[in-house]
Amino acid sequence: MKLRFSQVIFSFAITLLLLIGFEILTATVFPALGWKEYRLTFNVLIILFLAIRLDSPGVPWMILGLQVIHSIFSVEGWALGTLAGVIVMISANYLKELLHLTTAFMTMLIVQFFQVIWFVTVSVVICLKVSDFSKFGMIVWSFIPGSILLSLISPVLFWLLANIWRVPSDSGSRGVEI
Amino acid sequence: MKLIQESSKTKIVNNAIVAILAIYGISQKNFNLDEPTLFTQVVTEVISPVQEGIADSKRSMSSLWENYLLIVNTSKENVVLKKQISRLESDLTNMDEVRKENLRLKQLLNFSDGISPQRVLAQVVGWDSANEFKVIRLNKGTNHGIKVMSPVITDQGLVGYVYRATPNYSDVLTILDQNNRVDVVVERTRTHGIVEGVMNFKCALKYVMRNEPVEVGDKLMTAGVGGIYPKGVKVGMITDIRKENFGMTLSIEVVPSVDFDKLEEVLVLLPVEEAATTASVEVVPQERKP
Numbered sequence: 001m002k003l004r005f006s007q008v009i010f011s012f013a014i015t016l017l018l019l020i021g022f023e024i025l026t027a028t029v030f031p032a033l034g035w036k037e038y039r040l041t042f043n044v045l046i047i048l049f050l051a052i053r054l055d056s057p058g059v060p061w062m063i064l065g066l067q068v069i070h071s072i073f074s075v076e077g078w079a080l081g082t083l084a085g086v087i088v089m090i091s092a093n094y095l096k097e098l099l100h101l102t103t104a105f106m107t108m109l110i111v112q113f114f115q116v117i118w119f120v121t122v123s124v125v126i127c128l129k130v131s132d133f134s135k136f137g138m139i140v141w142s143f144i145p146g147s148i149l150l151s152l153i154s155p156v157l158f159w160l161l162a163n164i165w166r167v168p169s170d171s172g173s174r175g176v177e178i
Numbered sequence: 179m180k181l182i183q184e185s186s187k188t189k190i191v192n193n194a195i196v197a198i199l200a201i202y203g204i205s206q207k208n209f210n211l212d213e214p215t216l217f218t219q220v221v222t223e224v225i226s227p228v229q230e231g232i233a234d235s236k237r238s239m240s241s242l243w244e245n246y247l248l249i250v251n252t253s254k255e256n257v258v259l260k261k262q263i264s265r266l267e268s269d270l271t272n273m274d275e276v277r278k279e280n281l282r283l284k285q286l287l288n289f290s291d292g293i294s295p296q297r298v299l300a301q302v303v304g305w306d307s308a309n310e311f312k313v314i315r316l317n318k319g320t321n322h323g324i325k326v327m328s329p330v331i332t333d334q335g336l337v338g339y340v341y342r343a344t345p346n347y348s349d350v351l352t353i354l355d356q357n358n359r360v361d362v363v364v365e366r367t368r369t370h371g372i373v374e375g376v377m378n379f380k381c382a383l384k385y386v387m388r389n390e391p392v393e394v395g396d397k398l399m400t401a402g403v404g405g406i407y408p409k410g411v412k413v414g415m416i417t418d419i420r421k422e423n424f425g426m427t428l429s430i431e432v433v434p435s436v437d438f439d440k441l442e443e444v445l446v447l448l449p450v451e452e453a454a455t456t457a458s459v460e461v462v463p464q465e466r467k468p
Contacts, residue, residue, distance in 0.1 A: 080204060082196060
């Protein structure tokens with residue numbers, strides 16, 4: 001299945017709005033309710049969907065666009081997540097024959113696996129940047145609670161994004177070619 | 179077959195370009211200071227009012243609930259408070275004398291030389307959406323006189339410094355963040371060290387030698403070294419000291435004096451020259467003269 005360019009633009013715009021909504025939820029609503037210690041990094045989940053379920057040369061640019069919006073809400077900036085997103089996408093390409101998001105449990109498992117790749121990449125780059133590897137364990141540890149929660153909600157979010165991107169549910173890992 | 183190869187080639191080229199861009203971006207990234215681009219400023223100015231609205235709604239709801247609880251207890255407290263007022267009125271006369279004396283002594287010792295005479299009151303409207311950074315967003319920016327590197331405090335102690343600022347909003351790198359290092363001094367022993375953010379809303383005091391006589395319960399104040407923070411602001415308290423079998427320094431855990439869980443309002447200290455020129459800004463004047 002191949003999407004038209006106008007459909008791609010529309011789906012991407014909706015995805016950006018969804019990301020903004022989730023970022024406001026994470027940066028303002030949850031802390032206002034008293035949940036300040038761990039963050040749900042929805043940008044990671046959205047980028048994982050694009051990396052795993054879309055088959056297009058334009059995906060890295062979409063990852064870049066999503067990370068630019070994420071950088072409005074985080075001092076992390078756009079670059080770290082973009083690099084991690086591209087690495088995850090390349091890994092997903094190599095493993096595409098093994099990735100079958102057919103059940104909710106498989107989706108959670110695959111999402112958790114790629115989150116680990118994402119967070120290790122980000123942690124290594126941060127440690128290299130600040131020239132201090134003593135913080136590696138601490139950074140990775142801070143990711144764990146949030147990443148497990150993200151994996152648990154990933155089937156719902158993937159279902160939502162699959163509808164936005166019109167990815168057929170029975171299409172295996174590589175849902176839609178753009 | 180040729181079509182597939184071309185598609186793969188395009189993917190590889192796109193991946194490579196974006197990855198190179200990202201690596202360049204990382205090399206340029208500074209976790210201690212940021213100059214927002216025009217795009218960042220515009221989007222922040224558009225989106226942050228939503229965050230401000232949500233934070234305000236939460237404050238209103240909390241205030242409504244607290245007011246209700248207060249009314250329930252008001253009649254009981256009223257009797258007790260009347261008695262307290264008469265006692266406090268007599269204390270106040272004595273306190274006024276003490277205050278005047280304190281101000282005179284402060285001036286004599288130039289104690290408040292490093293602290294800005296004017297402060298901008300700002301409200302917290304959001305937190306950083308990434309796990310590894312402990313940053314708060316304030317509803318005041320460069321239009322209100324705030325500049326990057328301005329120190330941020332509350333009546334409880336040190337919060338952090340302004341990391342980036344747009345016209346109406348600014349992001350503060352708190353002392354909980356691992357990229358923020360505060361030069362501190364132990365109040366009791368005058369031992370110097372560096373406070374860094376770790377996890378669970380706690381910090382670590384580093385570079386304190388094993389033979390230093392620091393104890394659990396010792397309070398930490400800013401040392402005034404480094405040019406960001408004024409001297410003498412409360413930072414936190416030592417809650418745990420571990421002497422490892424190796425190394426020359428102690429492993430010290432610090433709990434910040436500011437309760438970040440309940441942080442709603444902060445004061446941004448304006449630079450002295452900025453404070454002098456900012457007249458139209460909502461500021462909290464500091465009493466300096468009796």
